């Protein structure tokens with residue numbers, strides 16, 4: 001036994017030393033000086049991140065490394081940010097994510113799966129067909145969750161993000177798994193809570209990484225694997241049951257009615273009609289896990305985008321009238337149920353610019369973490385080794401006048417009007433959806449949802465911040481979250 005431990009230790013130390021020696025041969029980005037061993041830059045990164053990063057860039061240049069939570073991370077400034085997004089042979093988003101999150105254990109039945117292909121084949125090309133359903137279910141969910149009785153008067157809502165996850169989940173669930181009402185309440189809850197419940201594992205500060213890099217994730221993996229803590233299980237039970245009911249019902253109905261069967265129009269049905277779907281041997285767990293992967297990518301991101309846009313407008317009542325007039329004009333095209341034609345989205349030019357500005361100033365100081373999957377040399381000669389995690393220095397991109405135009409960090413809602421830069425268009429000065437081959441494939445869907453939501457709110461409600469001031473994002477280290485401050489909402493008297 002002792003021999004095994006000694007041999008194992010020798011092996012690990014040799015591996016570590018040989019990696020260090022190999023990495024020493026690389027011309028790596030400068031490591032910012034730090035005073036306290038082990039803690040390194042963790043404190044400054046958490047509590048004074050904006051100033052800290054600015055200072056690092058000033059002293060060390062466009063690409064530098066810092067030592068946070070027991071890891072050396074490399075921060076890549078605006079000049080080289082596109083390398084991270086366009087060189088997918090060297091940088092990978094999912095590998096970085098899996099280093100800190102046991103996604104493979106939570107979704108262990110996922111199997112081989114190309115979400116981008118599926119979205120392109122079955123969602124993005126059908127956005128016009130789904131537009132009416134998206135609006136109807138978005139508006140009914142808004143009415144339900146922003147529940148203001150006719151005579152209640154103004155009502156204060158705290159934590160819009162939380163509310164938005166419910167509202168946003170309703171049309172997404174409708175389009176993904178159908179319009180069936182049974183168990184719907186439960187299913188919507190699962191759509192809205194799966195991500196935040198799973199992400200609870202990310203909320204624990206990775207203090208074990210101070211002992212050994214990666215130990216925290218290893219510990220989390222043991223928790224999930226042993227069944228001691230698995231936040232996904234209850235949601236998996238609910239969604240798998242729902243999907244099983246739906247699939248069985250559809251297969252039976254199809255058999256019974258043959259060609260006269262009216263197929264449901266949704267993502268689940270599309271998946272059931274793909275060549276790789278075997279009706280004799282259906283894996284419901286795998287179908288549910290595929291939905292969960294998309295839920296993970298779509299709900300909290302879109303809910304955050306909506307909550308931010310809503311808070312940004314509530315904070316700036318001076319723009320309300322102009323946006324109201326545009327929505328009133330656009331709404332003339334609505335049918336008797338208040339549903340707009342798909343093309344009306346293109347006419348919300350000022351609203352689109354507002355949403356783009358809100359996403360542009362989403363507030364993350366660093367973002368788009370990617371793992372280096374093979375040693376990479378930037379054009380300035382600096383090299384990052386395989387296994388390093390790199391971050392785009394987003395604040396550097398957004399502070400730059402040559403990239404953003406005048407007053408780059410001030411919220412100017414109509415700066416994008418008539419500039420051929422709609423909110424879903426990625427570019428090197430606009431990073432909320434990433435870039436390159438892996439740019440978010442759900443961005444058109446998300447922007448449509450945010451615009452329809454805002455259109456409805458601007459037309460039918462008055463809203464303002466409870467404080468009467470501009471509410472800023474909530475910062476946790478370099479990450480920005482929607483403000484949880486109160487918003488006063490009341491129905492418009494027409």
Ligand code: HEM
Nearest residue numbers: 093115297298301302305432433434435438439440442446
């Ligand atoms: C405002 C809302 C959203 C934001 C801010 C957002 C942001 C992002 C970002 C930053 C990435 C990584 C891009 C990269 O690696 O360069 C991404 C990837 C992805 N997003 Fe979104 N997203 C949003 C909504 C959605 C929605 C609604 C869906 C699905 C309907 C979706 C599906 C995906 C998928 C499948 C990927 C992985 C793409 C790949 O690896 O090739 N996203 N998203």
